[in-house]
Every structure is written in structure tokens, then in C-alpha cells.
Amino acid sequence: MDSWVIALMLGASIFLGGLALIAFLWGIRSGQFDDEQKFLNQARLDGDEDLQDAVEQEQKKNKLKKKSYKPE
Numbered sequence: 001m002d003s004w005v006i007a008l009m010l011g012a013s014i015f016l017g018g019l020a021l022i023a024f025l026w027g028i029r030s031g032q033f034d035d036e037q038k039f040l041n042q043a044r045l046d047g048d049e050d051l052q053d054a055v056e057q058e059q060k061k062n063k064l065k066k067k068s069y070k071p072e
Contacts, residue, residue: 027033
């Protein structure tokens with residue numbers, strides 16, 4: 001390859017990387033990644049049956065852990 005091709009590719013990469021960095025910093029500053037209500041909204045929108053199933057599965061998992069652990 002000629003050196004001008006490498007220089008062009010390097011310049012384009014730096015330019016695109018700079019644009020991505022600016023977009024990422026803008027997203028952080030404007031609060032695009034803040035999701036303060038995520039877990040609260042999920043709990044409000046879940047049905048009672050789904051929550052009860054999750055509790056039962058967690059209890060089963062804990063029972064299996066207790067059974068498999070045998071101190072010597």
C-alpha cells in the first residue's frame with residue numbers, strides 16, 4: 001500500500017472515533033444512560049403471578065443449595 005492510503009485510513013479512523021467519543025460524552029451529559037426508575041417500573045408492571053413464581057423459584061434454588069452443602 002502507498003503511504004497516502006494509510007494516512008487516509010488513519011485520518012478517517014481518528015475522525016470517526018472522535019465523533020463517537022463526542023456522541024458518547026453528549027449522551028452521558030444529557031442523561032441518556034440514567035434509568036432511575038427501571039426496577040420500580042418493572043415491579044409495578046409485573047403481575048402478581050409472575051412475582052410469586054419468581055419467589056418460588058428462588059426458594060427452590062435456596063433449598064437445593066442447602067441440601068447440596070454438607071459440612072464435613
